[in-house]
Amino acid sequence: xxxxxxxxxxxxxxxxxxxxxxxxxxxxxxxxxxxxxxxxxxxxxxxxxxxxxxxxxxxxxxxxxxxxxxxxxxxxxxxxxxxxxxxxxxxxxxxxxxxxxxxxxxxxxxxxxxxxxxxxxxxxxxxxxxxxxxxxxxxxxxxxxxxxxxxxxxxxxxxxxxxxxxxxxxxxxxxxxxxxxxxxxxxxxxxxxxxxxxxxxxxxxxxxxxxxxxxxxxxxxxxxxxxxxxxxxxxxxxxxxxxxxxxxxxxxxxxxxxxxxxxxxxxxxxxxxxxxxxxxxxxxxxxxxxxxxxxxxxxxxxxxxxxxxxxxxxxxxxxxxxxxxxxxxxxxxxxxxxxxxxxxxxxxxxxxxxxxxxxxxxxxxxxxxxxxxxxxxxxxxxxxxxxxxxxxxxxxxxxxxxxxxxxxxxxxxxxxxxxxxxxxxxxxxxxxxxxxxxxxxxxxxxxxxxxxxxxxx
Numbered sequence: 064x065x066x067x068x069x070x071x072x073x074x075x076x077x078x079x080x081x082x083x084x085x086x087x088x089x090x091x092x093x094x095x096x097x098x099x100x101x102x103x104x105x106x107x108x109x110x111x112x113x114x115x116x117x118x119x120x121x122x123x124x125x126x127x128x129x130x131x132x133x134x135x136x137x138x139x140x141x142x143x144x145x146x147x148x149x150x151x152x153x154x155x156x157x158x159x160x161x162x163x164x165x166x167x168x169x170x171x172x173x174x175x176x177x178x179x180x181x182x183x184x185x186x187x188x189x190x191x192x193x194x195x196x197x198x199x200x201x202x203x204x205x206x207x208x209x210x211x212x213x214x215x216x217x218x219x220x221x222x223x224x225x226x227x228x229x230x231x232x233x234x235x236x237x238x239x240x241x242x243x244x245x246x247x248x249x250x251x252x253x254x255x256x257x258x259x260x261x262x263x264x265x266x267x268x269x270x271x272x273x274x275x276x277x278x279x280x281x282x283x284x285x286x287x288x289x290x291x292x293x294x295x296x297x298x299x300x301x302x303x304x305x306x307x308x309x310x311x312x313x314x315x316x317x318x319x320x321x322x323x324x325x326x327x328x329x330x331x332x333x334x335x336x337x338x339x340x341x342x343x344x345x346x347x348x349x350x351x352x353x354x355x356x357x358x359x360x361x362x363x364x365x366x367x368x369x370x371x372x373x374x375x376x377x378x379x380x381x382x383x384x385x386x387x388x389x390x391x392x393x394x395x396x397x398x399x400x401x402x403x404x405x406x407x408x409x410x411x412x413x414x415x416x417x418x419x420x421x422x423x424x425x426x427x428x429x430x431x432x433x434x435x436x437x438x439x440x441x442x443x444x445x446x447x448x449x450x451x452x453x454x455x456x457x458x459x460x461x462x463x464x465x466x467x468x469x470x471x472x473x474x475x476x477x478x479x480x481x482x483x484x485x486x487x488x489x490x491x492x493x494x495x496x497x498x499x500x501x502x503x504x505x506x507x508x509x510x511x512x513x514x515x516x517x518x519x520x
Contacts, residue, residue: 067143068290069177070211073153074184074444075197080216081162081184084109084243085152087277088286089117092148094274100146102139104170105154106436106457106499108325110364114152114268121328125151125177126369128161128168128436129455129501132176136299138503139177148290151179153483158204161436161478168436171208177296180211180289187227187242188217194227195234202235202261212290214281215242215428231463240279246272249491253520256519276358306510312340313516316356320345322373323398325363330502333509334360339516346402350378358392358516359383361399363499367462369414370407375479378417387420392446392515393493395462400488401425404464416424419487421495424465433458437498438476445487446494446515454505456498492519 072088074081085101092099101114101122106129111122123142125135133247143149153170160169183201185194194215202210213231218224277283315334317326323346335341342353347369352359366373374380382399383403387393395403406416408426440452448454458475472487473496487496492515502509 065140065144066145066295067100067149067364069143069149069151069179069180069286069293070286070290071151071153071174071181071182072171072184073157073174074155075186075201076156079184079186081152082113083273084115084184084214084216084277084281085110085150085473086113087243087273087279088272088283089114089150090274091281092150092277092287093118097147098145100143100149102142102149102151103154104151104173105168106459106501107154108327110152112324112330114150118150120146122274124501125173126371126501127172127268129457131334131504132297133302133406134503135173136297137301140296140299141304142332148287150290152369153181157181157183157201157208158325166352171205174209175205175207178294180209180293182208182212182214182240182286182289183237184214184216186217187215187223188219189246190244191226192230195230198231198237199235202237210237211511212240212285213237214411217245218242219233219245237286240285243276243280246276260513271422303333306337306506309513311338313338313358313513313519314342314353314356315339315358315360315513315516316342316344316353318346318359318361318399318402319343321364322347322366322369323362323364323402325396325499326501327397327499327501330509333502334508334513337510337513339513346376346379347372348376350376350385351382352379356391357470357519358512359394360384360394360512361393362403363399364414365396366398366401367407367409370409370417371413373402374406374415374417380389383418384420387491387493389519390492391519392512393420393495394512395445395493395495396499397458400497401462403493403495420493421490423467425462426465427462431459431461432463433460433484433497435459436478438478438480439486439498439500440474440476440489441472442474443470443472443489445489446492447500447511448472452505454500454508456500458497458499460497474494476519 160167
């Protein structure tokens with residue numbers, strides 16, 4: 064079994080700068096001629112966009128709460144088969160996850176499972192020798208973690224860097240492998256769901272500055288040595304990439320543009336492996352669904368920000384309505400759900416009519432409505448799942464549904480098993496929900512979707 068060089072960039076807390084530094088390191092390895100396979104720990108969709116661009120290779124998610132250890136090992140091995148190095152960005156702080164549960168979704172869990180050396184990103188602003196105490200605490204928290212080095216962020220000056228480096232190395236024995244200076248050009252803009260996605264930006268200045276600073280301030284050669292000195296990966300049983308694909312390709316329309324781009328890339332990989340021919344289209348620009356498609360997949364995103372343009376594209380909306388009347392299988396998550404309702408009341412207070420496949424409306428609010436892992440108890444048979452099945456997923460949205468019907472496909476529980484909200488709307492051959500599902504967590508989901516599409520074909 065291959066044993067790819069690998070390392071993780073984790074942090075002391077959210078906002079420490081690990082996304083920017085990870086993207087810079089990925090870009091530096093690629094500039095050095097390495098084929099980089101990026102990964103993101105946890106259920107994030109936005110950070111992977113930056114890493115995909117930096118690597119010129121799609122970033123995948125690895126989540127120890129959504130996925131079993133065997134599944135993570137299989138996905139990691141499958142996706143790194145042709146890579147020179149894997150670079151993984153952690154989530155939140157290194158040890159943050161679902162409290163009191165094994166497989167809690169933390170970066171630390173993932174690092175232990177795949178035997179990944181961890182480079183700790185420390186926000187140096189306002190810190191002196193106390194930085195050593197922070198690093199020492201992270202090293203001592205779990206001795207099974209291979210904490211292999213430190214990178215500092217927002218360093219004030221060369222003397223500040225030297226002060227921190229000396230203190231950390233003397234008190235912890237860990238090498239400091241560089242430090243990003245404070246730089247306004249490297250501050251990524253944010254909004255309600257986090258960073259503004261890379262797909263919406265034309266930020267050449269950011270990438271040029273990032274490559275320059277990484278080359279000047281980070282010891283890439285030392286990082287390569289750490290990544291290359293890893294022990295063998297754990298063994299696993301192949302379960303995902305063993306099912307024979309369908310005998311004929313199934314044309315599947317997938318919405319992808321600035322509005323809809325929240326997909327687990329592994330979902331698309333698995334659908335292709337199982338027989339889908341992915342046909343991308345833009346709900347903003349295209350007037351029709353891709354010719355010959357016999358299924359439709361609409362991921363999450365920001366329909367509320369593009370509601371006026373989406374509503375104006377009536378030709379496509381009518382084509383989607385026609386496909387629905389003809390029982391084409393349609394699966395939508397979060398933003399995709401919003402698009403299939405009667406319409407959205409956006410943040411500007413205006414109402415925009417949309418596909419009207421579901422007899423409800425959505426409305427943006429000024430506060431977050433849901434964020435976190437959910438346990439899904441399936442209440443009614445639907446396009447992907449059967450009543451009685453139990454799934455795992457993730458929610459993150461600021462919108463609400465007006466007059467949510469009582470008879471939904473899903474009853475949601477939080478990660479601790481406490482009853483929460485209803486979710487999952489169905490109509491004809493359609494399933495739409497706020498819950499994001501990873502098909503590798505329950506392969507029958509994607510396989511049933513394609514089987515339904517095959518019947519239409």
